[in-house]
Amino acid sequence: MILFRFFSNLLKDDRGGQAVLLILFLMTILVPVLNLWVPADHPLHMPTYLVTLMGKYLTYALLAVSVDLVWGYLGILSLGHGAFFALGGYAMGMYLMRQIGDRGVYGNPDLPDFMVFLNWKELPWFWQGFDMSWFAFMMVALAPGLLAFVFGWLAFRSRVTGVYLSIITQALTYALMLAFFRNEMGFGGNNGLTDFKEILGFNLQADSTRIGLFIASAIALAVGYLACRYIVLSKLGRIVVAIRDEESRARFLGYKVERYKVWIFTFSAILAGIAGALYVPQVGIINPGEFSPLNSIELVIWVAIGGRATLYGAVVGAILVNYAKTVFTGAMPDSWLFALGALFVLVTLYLPQGLAGIMRHFRKAEAS
Numbered sequence: 001m002i003l004f005r006f007f008s009n010l011l012k013d014d015r016g017g018q019a020v021l022l023i024l025f026l027m028t029i030l031v032p033v034l035n036l037w038v039p040a041d042h043p044l045h046m047p048t049y050l051v052t053l054m055g056k057y058l059t060y061a062l063l064a065v066s067v068d069l070v071w072g073y074l075g076i077l078s079l080g081h082g083a084f085f086a087l088g089g090y091a092m093g094m095y096l097m098r099q100i101g102d103r104g105v106y107g108n109p110d111l112p113d114f115m116v117f118l119n120w121k122e123l124p125w126f127w128q129g130f131d132m133s134w135f136a137f138m139m140v141a142l143a144p145g146l147l148a149f150v151f152g153w154l155a156f157r158s159r160v161t162g163v164y165l166s167i168i169t170q171a172l173t174y175a176l177m178l179a180f181f182r183n184e185m186g187f188g189g190n191n192g193l194t195d196f197k198e199i200l201g202f203n204l205q206a207d208s209t210r211i212g213l214f215i216a217s218a219i220a221l222a223v224g225y226l227a228c229r230y231i232v233l234s235k236l237g238r239i240v241v242a243i244r245d246e247e248s249r250a251r252f253l254g255y256k257v258e259r260y261k262v263w264i265f266t267f268s269a270i271l272a273g274i275a276g277a278l279y280v281p282q283v284g285i286i287n288p289g290e291f292s293p294l295n296s297i298e299l300v301i302w303v304a305i306g307g308r309a310t311l312y313g314a315v316v317g318a319i320l321v322n323y324a325k326t327v328f329t330g331a332m333p334d335s336w337l338f339a340l341g342a343l344f345v346l347v348t349l350y351l352p353q354g355l356a357g358i359m360r361h362f363r364k365a366e367a368s
Helices: 002-010 015-037 048-073 081-098 113-117 133-157 162-180 207-233 235-245 247-252 257-283 293-306 312-331 336-350 354-367
Strands: none
Touching (some): 002 207, 015 048, 015 312, 048 081, 048 207, 048 235, 081 162, 081 257, 207 235, 207 257, 235 247, 235 257, 293 312, 312 336
8 A cells, every 4th residue: 555655656747657657567468478378370479579679679768768867857968878778788798698608609618709719718807707697787787887976976076067068978988889899808899799598597589588578678667767756756856957957056055966966877877777788688789889979869869759857758759769760770771860860850949848748738738
């Protein structure tokens, strides 16, 4: 009863969030049934590749929620959140590589295939511990969180704001992309990490494992959404919004603005890292391309299209844009990016509140 009241208060006046969570709940029930129990020749059967695709969309949605938290409520336009997503993905990829053992091409029980190919003699120190799931899962949150904390502390303490901060975040992810491309870094270079076999002892190619990853992605998105919703409704959230709207006034009133910024930025990075960790076993690869600044710019477009400072708008925007990307990259691969850019410009000019703004308009029209 107490828990029900808590969630009821948390989602009060959040019809969009209620709809998102209800759809997630129904999906976690229907998708396993349609994939595992409906016969393959039945028209309602859901193929495994579609389950994987939907799971990938859910990880993108969680990533978009993390961007909306810092951009929509804190006012920080981060163009480097793809870096945190990729770091979480690499932490998971390192764990999955260690699980291959002697089943690799070269049969080395300790070294991944790319290290054997490059004549590495021993496992680097930063790969130690990734054969243990608890350590790897801890690093999924710790690696992006620590980077965000150090970066945020230095940037916010120096009072870097606005477009300058956006440029620095983009430079951060670009620098990491260049570093991870180098073979001597020990992360697989240009090819990255791939050829995964199992996770937690379960075969990654099995339909049941794919369903498990899909459900884990849905749960992570729901928990991440609720956590962000709790933050924005709390006293902390009200202070954060005040900082977004009038940072100098909040500072004058005695609030330690830098601390609030660092806390939200770090929490957002951890959410992005978790999204990356769930993304990797579903797509089967992680490479330096995930650090690309273009990816981080796309995240902002998802949030802008869905509706900034709504959380549920970020979920809707991420899923719709990526679904459109899946469809149109096959139909018009050479011009899809131009279409995406045009869509962003049109939304910015004519729908500044995104799709969520349209829904608000219809609700007001119904009420009147």
